[in-house]
Amino acid sequence: MHTKGTTSKFGVIEHYRKYLPVTESTPVVSLGEGTTPLISCPRLSKRVGRAVFVKNEGANPTGSFKDRGMTVAVSKAIERAAKVLICASTGNTSASAAAYAARAGISCAVILPAGKIATGKLLQAFAYEAKIVAIDGNFDDALRLVRELGQGGDFVIVNSINPDRIAGQKTAAFEIVDDLGDAPDFHLLPVGNAGNITAYWAGYREYHVFGNSTKLPAMIGFQAAGAAPIFYNRLIEKPETVASAIRIGNPASWKQALAAITESHGAIDVVSDEEILAAQTWLARHEGIFVEPASAASIAGLFKCCDSKEAAYSFRKIPEQSCIVCTVTGNGLKDPDVIVARVKELKSVPATVNEVRRVVGL
């Protein structure tokens, strides 16, 4: 089913039509993505001594930022009479592509690194009934296969090497400027295949050119320490990190990410798995925002900028009156595996008031 939406502002295409590569005849495939909350975070702001907002992209229809790009990529694919979509994924792209393909009524093949996809994301691909191919290889191998398969006429690639994906994802920057009334001073986000940092930077620049903001933010990207090709400036053949969404050793938008960082006077840095998991727990415990480990890389990075002299972008360079936005890219329920271990330790007690009081500590 192709839909024009139930209201004129249903989804990012209707919201930001004039900035997107669509025409009146493009069939809009939407699930009501975008308009995600930009959350003012008092405890996080106090912890780092600067005003911090969290852009919660886990609030999108399939639980990640990918939906913004997917609505545009799938709408354009339908306009061009595509029959089958294809993508490589660490989990979120495949969940989103499968959902939007289902919404459009076409089929979708997802190529995944076997055994490396977080449980919730794999469940999504099954629920939307994608054609799932698990390969003996990592994400970079999957993307190589997708590039090859895309050269024939059978498949339309919906990875972020498709410019329609980047066009859709830049709407997150538009929303931030619309909510704040201007661009922030610093924008922190996780980096994997590097499409999102590319898209945000394009969005901030475009809105600035249109006169919707007076300034541009410094873009600061964070990679997981075991999967940090851009930071180390070399391919990583066997990337490893608990943040499976960003376990990528050869990012497709490497050059564009470097351009975003250089042009914006930003930086690229790394955070360890321990720092990522600590930040995930901190954000859930102190701000009520539960994100997946890859998403917590931006918060771990914020803490690193604030706490460590080693940081590529130490807070000595971030004035106290700065406005900082951190994007958290995906919902915590997608990647429950680390927390499930803690859930398993839960023991039942006799159903008495005294026992409840004892366990609660009151």
Ligand code: F0G
């Ligand atoms: N955060 C999450 C939750 C992701 O799923 C991804 C990428 C990123 C951050 C990094 O964004 O690739 O644009 O730099 N996930 C892709 C996928 C690779 O297949 O779902 P990026």
